[in-house]
Amino acid sequence: MEREKLKSIIECLLFFSDKPLSIDKLAEIIETDNCDEIKGAVEELEKEYELRNSGLQVLNIAEGYQICTRSEFSSWVRKLYKSQTTFQLSLPALETLSIIAYKQPVTRGEVEKVRGVDASYVLRTLLEKKLIRISGRKKVPGRPILYGTTQEFLRYFGLRDLSEIPSLEEIKPPVSG
Amino acid sequence: MAYRVRLDVFEGPLDLLLHLIKKNELDIFNIPIAEITSDYLNYIRLFRRLNLDFAGEFLVMASTLIHIKSRMLLPSIEAAEEEEPEDPRVELAARLMQYQKFKEAASILKEREAIQRDIYGRLPIVPQDEDYTIEASLFDLVDAFQRVVFRAEKEVREIIQEDIRVEDRIREILNLLENRRFINFGTIFSGQRTKRLLIVTFLALLELIRSKMVFARQARPFGDIRIYRAKQELMAQG
Numbered sequence: 001m002e003r004e005k006l007k008s009i010i011e012c013l014l015f016f017s018d019k020p021l022s023i024d025k026l027a028e029i030i031e032t033d034n035c036d037e038i039k040g041a042v043e044e045l046e047k048e049y050e051l052r053n054s055g056l057q058v059l060n061i062a063e064g065y066q067i068c069t070r071s072e073f074s075s076w077v078r079k080l081y082k083s084q085t086t087f088q089l090s091l092p093a094l095e096t097l098s099i100i101a102y103k104q105p106v107t108r109g110e111v112e113k114v115r116g117v118d119a120s121y122v123l124r125t126l127l128e129k130k131l132i133r134i135s136g137r138k139k140v141p142g143r144p145i146l147y148g149t150t151q152e153f154l155r156y157f158g159l160r161d162l163s164e165i166p167s168l169e170e171i172k173p174p175v176s177g
Numbered sequence: 178m179a180y181r182v183r184l185d186v187f188e189g190p191l192d193l194l195l196h197l198i199k200k201n202e203l204d205i206f207n208i209p210i211a212e213i214t215s216d217y218l219n220y221i222r223l224f225r226r227l228n229l230d231f232a233g234e235f236l237v238m239a240s241t242l243i244h245i246k247s248r249m250l251l252p253s254i255e256a257a258e259e260e261e262p263e264d265p266r267v268e269l270a271a272r273l274m275q276y277q278k279f280k281e282a283a284s285i286l287k288e289r290e291a292i293q294r295d296i297y298g299r300l301p302i303v304p305q306d307e308d309y310t311i312e313a314s315l316f317d318l319v320d321a322f323q324r325v326v327f328r329a330e331k332e333v334r335e336i337i338q339e340d341i342r343v344e345d346r347i348r349e350i351l352n353l354l355e356n357r358r359f360i361n362f363g364t365i366f367s368g369q370r371t372k373r374l375l376i377v378t379f380l381a382l383l384e385l386i387r388s389k390m391v392f393a394r395q396a397r398p399f400g401d402i403r404i405y406r407a408k409q410e411l412m413a414q415g
Contacts, residue, residue: 018299059296066298074295089290091283098282114272114279117189117234157286158293171281
């Protein structure tokens with residue numbers, strides 16, 4: 001397939017999709033095995049949007065790509081979507097999420113041990129928001145439920161994949177005293 | 178019953194300890210345990226006075242602190258045998274350090290959340306009319322029309338000579354759909370006061386359906402019928 005046409009098809013798909021599309025998914029739709037070609041075309045598209053100072057951008061998140069608005073134009077979008085609620089996660093929810101992200105798969109008990117408080121309510125909220133999922137059961141007495149993060153977690157925080165969050169060793173807690 | 182604020186929804190015992198450490202500018206690895214224990218217990222008493230509902234975990238931490246304090250006061254038997262006795266505060270310090278790291282990780286996520294909130298992707302195409310997916314057949318339409326006529330016969334008694342063409346009704350029906358995604362089958366016929374007008378309207382509707390300018394849909398077989406405008410098919414998004 002001609003390169004420009006391929007790019008146009010990809011552009012159309014990345015624009016129309018309401019969630020990030022993986023290279024594999026794009027290849028499946030376009031009916032090709034040449035994932036390298038697809039990836040190359042996506043990256044070219046990404047650069048083109050960048051170069052022409054578009055209001056849109058090809059975003060590489062949640063192990064896929066999606067055409068989204070640029071953050072510097074958010075105020076305009078918000079003027080259009082007045083009713084859009086700006087939902088924000090609470091601090092306990094963010095802490096619980098970060099524990100799960102680093103220690104997954106992890107049980108409720110393990111989460112509670114780190115934070116020192118009951119986690120059942122927060123876990124339920126995070127499950128409802130599809131930011132975490134039940135990934136199995138731990139093979140210990142009682143077979144407690146194991147939790148892990150989801151694609152939605154990556155998308156919500158604009159992460160390409162889990163490796164994009166700094167490792168625990170890299171994180172320097174504020175020096176006390 | 179008095180209103181009680183659940184404290185643990187906001188902060189846990191580790192948060193309180195970190196707060197005390199920061200406030201008193203203490204070293205996590207060398208916490209003056211007697212001092213911090215009495216500070217901690219003062220807070221617990223304060224929570225009680227303020228009627229704050231705190232979780233049992235706060236009391237568990239209080240007992241942990243008291244336990245560490247007592248271990249530091251009493252020489253332990255094992256410690257006497259070893260060259261360097263283990264500091265009972267080590268475990269607590271490690272927990273606090275680990276918790277701080279996760280708190281820091283949470284603040285990194287919070288920053289990312291703020292950035293990401295300013296980036297908009299397309300909204301999912303919500304099939305708001307997802308229930309109305311069954312294409313109504315001609316028989317369904319005739320049935321519905323018969324019900325309209327039956328109701329009208331009971332109401333309409335006068336005979337009015339009024340000439341209206343199918344083409345005009347087509348335009349009027351499209352006007353009705355101008356700013357709406359759909360209208361109910363019955364709405365099209367409301368205000369049509371003669372049998373002749375009802376028939377003309379029905380023919381107009383059939384013509385619109387035939388030329389695919391509108392769609393007649395039902396949520397279930399024999400259910401009520403909605404008339405959808407055709408050109409919005411792809412733009413179903415809100």
